[in-house]
Amino acid sequence: MRVGGSDYDKYELSFTIASQCAGSTSVHIRALMPRYSGSRFRGGDGPRMPQQVPRLVFVFAVALLAMVIARWYLVPDTFGDIGHYRAAAVDSIAARPMKYAGHQQCTLCHSPIQEARLASNHKGVRCEVCHGPAAAHIAAPMEVKPSIPRGRDQCILCHAFNPSRPTGFPQIDPVVHNPLTPCKDCHDPHAPEPPVVPESCAACHGEIARQKLVSHHASLECEVCHAAPVTHKSNPRSARPSKPTDRSFCGACHAIGDPRAAIPQIDLQTHGQPYTCWQCHYPHHPEAP
Amino acid sequence: MSTARFDPTRSRSEPPASPVLDRRRFLGEAAAGACAAAPFLLGVVRLPAAFGQQPDGAYDASEHYYGMGVDPRRCIGCARCVAACKTENDVPAEPHFFNTWIERYVITEDDAVQVDSPNGGLDGFPPLTQANVERTFFVPKLCNHCDNPPCVQVCPVGATFMTEDGVVLVDDEYCIGCRYCIQACPYGARYLHPETHVAAKCTFCYHRLVRGQVPACVEVCPTGARIFGEVRGRATPLARFMRFNQIQVLKPHLNTAPKVLYANLDGEVR
Numbered sequence: 110m111r112v113g114g115s116d117y118d119k120y121e122l123s124f125t126i127a128s129q130c131a132g133s134t135s136v137h138i139r140a141l142m143p144r145y146s147g148s149r150f151r152g153g154d155g156p157r158m159p160q161q162v163p164r165l166v167f168v169f170a171v172a173l174l175a176m177v178i179a180r181w182y183l184v185p186d187t188f189g190d191i192g193h194y195r196a197a198a199v200d201s202i203a204a205r206p207m208k209y210a211g212h213q214q215c216t217l218c219h220s221p222i223q224e225a226r227l228a229s230n231h232k233g234v235r236c237e238v239c240h241g242p243a244a245a246h247i248a249a250p251m252e253v254k255p256s257i258p259r260g261r262d263q264c265i266l267c268h269a270f271n272p273s274r275p276t277g278f279p280q281i282d283p284v285v286h287n288p289l290t291p292c293k294d295c296h297d298p299h300a301p302e303p304p305v306v307p308e309s310c311a312a313c314h315g316e317i318a319r320q321k322l323v324s325h326h327a328s329l330e331c332e333v334c335h336a337a338p339v340t341h342k343s344n345p346r347s348a349r350p351s352k353p354t355d356r357s358f359c360g361a362c363h364a365i366g367d368p369r370a371a372i373p374q375i376d377l378q379t380h381g382q383p384y385t386c387w388q389c390h391y392p393h394h395p396e397a398p
Numbered sequence: 399m400s401t402a403r404f405d406p407t408r409s410r411s412e413p414p415a416s417p418v419l420d421r422r423r424f425l426g427e428a429a430a431g432a433c434a435a436a437p438f439l440l441g442v443v444r445l446p447a448a449f450g451q452q453p454d455g456a457y458d459a460s461e462h463y464y465g466m467g468v469d470p471r472r473c474i475g476c477a478r479c480v481a482a483c484k485t486e487n488d489v490p491a492e493p494h495f496f497n498t499w500i501e502r503y504v505i506t507e508d509d510a511v512q513v514d515s516p517n518g519g520l521d522g523f524p525p526l527t528q529a530n531v532e533r534t535f536f537v538p539k540l541c542n543h544c545d546n547p548p549c550v551q552v553c554p555v556g557a558t559f560m561t562e563d564g565v566v567l568v569d570d571e572y573c574i575g576c577r578y579c580i581q582a583c584p585y586g587a588r589y590l591h592p593e594t595h596v597a598a599k600c601t602f603c604y605h606r607l608v609r610g611q612v613p614a615c616v617e618v619c620p621t622g623a624r625i626f627g628e629v630r631g632r633a634t635p636l637a638r639f640m641r642f643n644q645i646q647v648l649k650p651h652l653n654t655a656p657k658v659l660y661a662n663l664d665g666e667v668r
Contacts (some may be wrong), residue, residue, distance in 0.1 A: 185572060194559035198569035199459070205605035208486045209614045234620040238478050242485050267476045272526055273502050274474045278621075296588040345631060 173337040208242040211235075215243065218250070239263050242392065264292040287313055307342060317393050324394040332351050333394065334358070361388040407422055424486050457608045459562040464602055465629035465657035466616070467639040468538050470664070472623035475500050475536035477519035479615035479624065486521075486603060486614035493517045495589050495602035498615050507532045511666045538623060539598035540615070541587035541600035542648060542656030549579035549588060549599075558597065564629070564657055564668060565602045573597050584652050601648060 190196035212235040216223045219236075226232060237243050240255040258264075261283060270280040279300070310331045311318035321327060331337075337350035353359065360377045363386075367374055375381075381389060390396065402542035483489060483497045488575035500519030504512045516523065519536075526534065543566050548568065550558050560566050568579075573596035580588045580597060591598040611617070612662040616626040627636025636659075643661030649668070660667075 177633075178473045191562060193556045194558055195556075195569050195572055198557075198559075198572065199561055199567065201571070201609040202567055202601060202604050205487075207606055207609065207611065208506055209482060209606075209611075209617050211617060212604075231620075233622050237482070238618045238620050242482070264477070265521075269472055269522075271475060271523060272531070273504070273523065273536055275471055275535070278474055319493065397409075 207244050209237050210242070210244040210247045212237070214247050225300045227300075231299065231301055258289055259293065261290075261292050264296075264298070287312075287315065310337075313345065321393045326393065326395060353387075353392075356385055359392075404566050414421055419651070422651075434552040435632075440604050461631075462563040462607075462629055463628050464564050464607065464625065465543070465636055465659060466486060466540070466602070466613070467625035467627070467636050467645075467659045469623050469625070469639075469643070470535055470537045470667070471662040472621045473536040473538055474623075475501065475502060475519055475523060476620065477522075478620060479538060480518045480520050481598075482614040482618040486606075487601065489598070491593055492592075495598075497562045497598075498538060501537045501539055502534065502536060503664065504528055504534045505664075506665055513668075517652050528602065533664070535664060537663075538615075538644070539585070539587070539648075541583075541602075542585050542654065542658040543600075543602060545655035545657060546653060548582040548584065548652075548654060552582040554578065561604070563607070565604050566599070567601055568597050568599055569602060570594055570596045570598070584649055584654065585656075629659075 143212055148234040170367070185195050185197075188194065191199070212223070215236040223236075226236075227233070237255075239258055243255045245253040248256050265281075265283045268280055270282050274280060287295070289357040296302070307313060309318075314331075321329075331350075335350040340348040341350055356377055357364075362372055363374055364372045364377045386392070399490060420609075430592045437446065441542075464524075477500050477651055480496065484491060487497055489495050490499055496518045498518075501513050502516045502519070502523050502629060504514075506512075506528050509532075511578050512528065512596050514523070531558065540579050543564065545560075545564070547558075547560060547566050550560055553559075554570060554576060555574055557569045558566065558579050559569070575590060575595045575597065578598070580590060588599045590596070603611070603615075606613060612626045613624075613634060625639040627634025627639070629640075640659060645659045645661060646663045647656040647659060651658075
């Protein structure tokens with residue numbers, strides 16, 4: 110193995126790999142490899158350090174150093190302080206600004222409104238649900254004002270009828286429920302009351318009422334033709350109002366012989382038999398004569 | 399010259415058993431070194447903790463373990479939570495980017511289940527077109543903050559993680575935007591932020607939690623369909639919610655151990 114006294118000798122290493130599975134192919138590799146003779150370790154009688162060990166130690170040391178340097182540059186600061194992540198990321202996420210201040214902050218200045226709200230059906234509806242994020246307002250109360258919804262848009266987000274909503278949640282049909290009237294005209298959003306018994310029939314039957322208003326029957330009250338039980342107003346479906354059942358009811362005004370000449374009159378015996386009046390005429394909007 | 403170290407002719411006070419390294423001495427020193435390093439290697443002693451992390455003691459993450467309760471039977475589908483979340487967390491306004499969203503389930507009499515969530519519920523829900531609707535309801539969805547999160551497992555760089563208080567977060571400065579976590583999430587709770595091009599998701603409004611506030615969606619829910627608190631330890635509204643309701647989670651067969659707990663959940667909800 111050892112030739113001469115120099116540390117580095119050039120050895121010619123050659124070997125042949127005969128690949129059986131590839132048939133008769135043979136690969137001939139020739140390489141010039143420097144060899145470290147290690148003459149320093151072989152004096153005397155003691156056991157010798159194997160020649161390859163110092164070189165392997167050197168290679169491993171270089172690899173280790175490279176890894177340490179690579180980690181120093183590639184692994185970010187605070188990575189692994191808590192877990193397998195950057196601990197500083199938690200702090201930077203925690204430092205993000207808040208936009209919604211929380212209802213406790215509102216109470217500091219607006220306690221009367223808060224108390225009214227907490228006693229009402231809207232006790233679960235915090236201020237910022239309707240008034241929007243208010244952290245900026247709390248930071249600068251005079252300069253930044255939260256929005257005050259005055260129309261119907263904000264209310265019908267929750268209270269428009271939707272069949273997927275839970276049973277019992279108060280809902281209205283925004284198309285027929287007093288259209289164009291701001292909700293707050295009748296309902297205090299900070300202390301909404303459960304629906305009260307309406308004064309007029311038009312509160313629920315607005316479409317019919319508006320139609321009747323422009324018809325020849327405008328002057329007739331609903332009660333002229335319908336007898337509504339008292340419970341109908343508080344529990345509409347439990348007791349329904351009466352409807353006229355026969356021709357003679359309309360005939361009370363429209364039969365020949367009535368002294369009011371402006372009212373169109375017909376002969377009950379011959380006109381439109383055998384039908385009842387409302388099969389042809391719509392009483393809430395009768396056609397002009 | 400280091401060769402002298404191995405010179406057997408060198409005079410020593412005691413006779414050298416071996417000029418290289420005594421095996422007994424090597425094993426002894428190696429064992430002693432291993433014992434000294436073991437507490438640090440095993441993570442028993444944490445260096446930052448040992449040197450004192452938060453002297454002021456304002457917020458100690460190890461004292462909390464957060465979770466959220468959701469009661470779909472109370473949800474009215476007003477999507478105030480979706481709007482508040484987008485405002486609070488600067489979520490892009492356009493559709494398909496949601497930290498939380500509202501799904502409408504429509505189950506018809508032939509047991510067909512249809513789920514829709516137009517713009518996350520922000521624009522309201524169109525009138526039902528199905529005939530013979532058997533039942534229909536809303537279900538709020540969000541990141542489930544799994545105790546065994548698949549998204550954290552697949553992150554190749556350690557940019558998504560679960561904090562000590564149980565919140566799954568994304569380090570948006572370290573994320574490389576490879577989208578593995580978006581693929582891995584069985585709940586579809588993650589998306590690639592169109593501006594920062596990194597993964598984004600619900601943070602339980604972590605910046606609010608450390609200040610003692612509840613998440614924005616919980617703050618604005620008008621019916622109390624979302625309940626926030628801690629899944630173990632101290633008494634919070636969530637503890638009460640868990641005590642009085644039969645708790646279900648989404649996709650329990652995946653063993654993700656979600657910390658978003660549902661009550662009164664319809665069997666068809668996925």
